[in-house]
Amino acid sequence: MDIHTKAKKTTSIVPLVTMTLLFFMWGFITCMNDILIPHLKELFQLSFFESMLVQFAFFGAYFIGSLIYFLISHYKGDPINKVGYKKGIIAGVLLSAIGCCLFYPAASFSVYGFFLSALFVLGLGFTILQITANAYVTLLGPEESASSRLNLTQAFNSFGTTIAPVLGGHLIFSLFLDNGKVTADSTRIPYLIFAGILVLLAVVINKVKLPSFSTEESENHGGLGALKFPQLKLGILGIFCYVGAEVGIGSLLIAFMSQKEIMNLQEVVSKNYLSLYWGGAMIGRFLGAISLSGLDKTKKIIYMVLTSAVVYLLVFSIVDLSFAQTSFFIVFIALNLLAFLVGKSAPARTLVLFAGINIALILISVFSTGPMALYPILGIGLFNSIMFSNIYTLAISGLGKYVSQGSSLLVMAILGGAIVPLIQGALADTIGIQHSFFLPAICYAYILIFGWYCMKKVQLKEGAKVHTNH
Template sequence: MPSITPITTEEAVSQSKETPRDYKNYTSPLIVVTLLFFMWGFITCMNDILIPKLQEVFTLQLWQAMLIQTAFFGAYFIVSFFYFMLSITKGDPIQKIGYKNGIIIGLIVAALGCTLFYPAAEFHSYGLFLMALFVLASGITVLQITANPYVAILGPPETSSSRMNLSQALNSFGTTIAPIIGGYLIFDQVASAQIDTADSVKLPYLGLAALLLLLALLIKVARLPRLEGSGKIETGAVAVKHPHLVLGIICIFMYVGGEVSIGSALINYIKLPQITGLSESEAKHYLAFYWGGAMIGRFFGAVALSTLKRAGKFAVMALIAVVTFVTVYALYDLNQALIILGLIALNVVVLMLARFIPNRTVGLFAMAVIALLLIGVLAEGSLAMWAIIAIGLFNSIMFPTIFDLAIKGLGRHTSQGSSLLVMAIVGGAIVPPLQGLFADVTGDLQLSFIIPMICYAYIVYYGFVGYRVKEV
C-alpha cells in the first residue's frame, strides 16, 4: 500500500532553524508516529484477504468483490478532495488544529470503521461492509495527510526523504505480515470450524479497533513537538498550470491502481489450476512475499537516499539481503529463500542501471514490471507465480519518487499540488474492478493482468518524458 510523500520541502526548511541537539530530541516522537505507518499498512493489506473471503460468503462475481477496493480507495479521493477545497477556501485545517490532534482524529475515525465490521457480519450485509471500509479508509486518509508531513519535519530537511522511506518500509512491514495474520484469523480458523460465514471477520477487526484507540491514547499522552509550517495555500487551482504535475497526478493514479489491482487479484491468481492450484489459506503466504518485496525495496530506498557513502550503502543493502534470506529460510525452506535472494539481486541490478537517478529508476522499474507481467500472463506454474510476486520489489520506491518528481518546482503551490496528488490514490478504487470485470467477461483471470500492464506503460512514459519541469 502506498504512503504519501511530505507535502512540501519548503515547510521542512522552515523548521531547520533549530540546533542539532533539538533534532536528537525528535527520535522518540518519530518512533511513536512511525507506528501509524505500520498500522495503516496492516489494515490496507487486509483488504486482499477480505476480497476472496467475502466473494465466497456473498457469492460475488470478481468485479463485485473488487468493490472492496473501490470503497476503500474511493474514500481517499472524497476525503482528500474535501480537504483540498477546505484548504483553498478556509486555510489548511491541520495548521489550525495541529498535527497531533489531526492524527488523533484520524485514529478515532479509523477505529469506528473497524467497529462497523461487527454489525456488517451480524446482519450479513455486503453493503454495510463497504460502508465500514469507507469509514475506515476516511480515517486512514486523515492519518496520511497529517503523519507524512509531520515525519518530514521531525528532523533535518536534508534527510527527510530517508525518514520517509524508512517510515514507508514499516508501512510495508504491516502489509507483509497482514496476509499471514489475517489469513490465519479469517481463513484457517474458519476452515477448522467448517463455517462459511462472515463471522470470522468480527474479532480481527474489533481487535484492530481496540489497537487504534490505544494508539490514539498513546499519541494523546505523548509529548509530541508542535511544529508549524509556513507555507500558505493560495485561492484557486494555480498548481495545475504545471504540466509535469498534471501528468504526475495521472501517474499516481496509474501506479496505485496497478499496484492495488495486482495485490487484490494475487490470491485468486495463485489458486488457478495452471499456476499452483493452492487454497486461499496456502496462497496467503505468497501474498506476504509480494508486499514483503515492497518492504525490502523501501529499506533499500532509505539507505540509498541517506548520507552514507557509496560503499556503506551497498554494505547495508547486502546486510538487508542476508537477513531476508535467513528469515525466509527459517520460516519456509531453502528453495524459496534462494528464489527471493535472486529476485533481490535482480532488483539491485536494475537499481544500479538507473544510477540512483529518480526518474530513470521510475522508468526502468516500470519496464521491469511490464516484463514480469508478460511472464505472468504467458507462462504457467511457479515461474508465472514468482514473476507476479517479484513485482512487489519493483513497486517499492515508485510512489514517493513519482510524488517528488510531480511536486518539483511548484514552490509556494506545493501544498496545493500535493492535495491533488493525494486524490489520485483513487486509482486503487477504479483499476481493480476494471481488471475484475475483464476477468469476468473473458473468463480468463490470467489474461486480465493486461489491465495493470497498461498502467505501468504510462509510468514508463512519465519516468523518461513526463517528469520534466517546464517554465509556466
C-alpha cells in the same frame, strides 16, 4: 518561505519512530482487504467484479475524502495548517478505529453492503493519514533526504502488509471459522482488535511531543495554486496508476494462484505467497531508504546487501513456506539491488528502471504457466517498493506553501486503488485472470513516462546551473 526551511536540519528521531509505528498498523489493516476479498467472495457468492467493490469502497473513500479536503483548502484555507499535523493525524487514526468497529454490526447482519460501508469509513480515516502523515514525514528533516525518510516509513508500512496475509489469513480462514465454515462472524473479532490497537496508537501519538510545522498562506487561502506545477499534475496520474496497479495485483493474487494452469493452490497456502509479494515491497523500501540517503557509495552497497539478507530472512520466518519454495525470490532481490545501483540514488531514474522491470515481469507472467507465471508476479512487489514515495516527492518538489494542497490532490489520486482493480475484476470475469494483468502493465508504462519526464527536467535544471556558473 519554503516550508522545509522551518524544519530542523536534522531528522527528528522520536517523531519519526512514532510515524513508523503508525505506518506499520496502517499497512497491516490496508492489506487485510486482500484477505477479505476471497473471504467475502465465497461468503456472498460474488463475481470478481462484485468482490472488487471491497477495494472500490475503501479506495473510493480516499477520493471523496481528498476532494472534500481540497475544496475546504480552496475556499476556507488549509485545514491541517489550522489544526496542526498532530491533531490531523490523531483524527485520522480515530476515524479509522470507528471504521474497524463497524465490522461488528456488518458481520452481525451478514450484509455485503454493510461491509462496504465499514470499509468506506475506514478508508476516510486513512485518507486523513495519507494527507497528513506522508507530508509530515517529508518535513521531519532536510528536503534532500525526504525520499529516503518516506521510503523508510513506507518500509514499515510494508512490514504490516507482509504480516497481514499470514496473521490476518489465520484469523479469518482458520481461528474464527464457525465449525470449519466461512461465515461473516469470522471478521468480527479481528477488526475489533484492530480498532483497539488504533485507539491505543492515538493515545501514544497524543502523548508524544511532535514538532509543529506551518506554511504561509496567501490571502485567497491558496486557491488552486498547486495545479500550476506541471510535475504535480503529471504526478497525480502517476499515483493513480501506481496504487491501481499495486492493489489490482494484490487483490487478485490469491485467485490467480488457485488457477489450475498456474499453481492450483488453496487459500491457506496462497496467503503465504501473498506475503512474499508485500514482503518484496518491504525489502525494496528498506533498500530505497539506504540508496536515497547521503551515505557514500561503498557504505550504501554494504548496507543494502546486509539489509536485503536480514529482511529476506525475516520474511522467510514469517511465511509458512520452505526455503525451496522461496529461494526464487533471492534472484529478484539481486535484480532489485542491481537496479538500485544503476539508478544511482536518483529518484526519477530509479522510477524509470523499476517501472520498466515491472512491465517485463508482467509480460513474462501473462505468457507463461505454472511457477514461471507466478514467480514474476510476486517479484513485482520489490519494484513497487519506491514508487509511491518517489512519485510523491517528485510531484511535490518545489511546491513550497502549496505542499499540503498538493498532497491532498495526490491522495485524491489514490482513487486508482478503487477504479483499476474494479476494471481488472471485470476483465478477469471476461478474458480471464491471467490476461487481466495487462491493465497493470499499462499503468506501469505511464509511471515510466512520468519518471522519464522528471529525469529530463532534472538534467535540464543541472545543465542550466552549469551554464550559469560558466
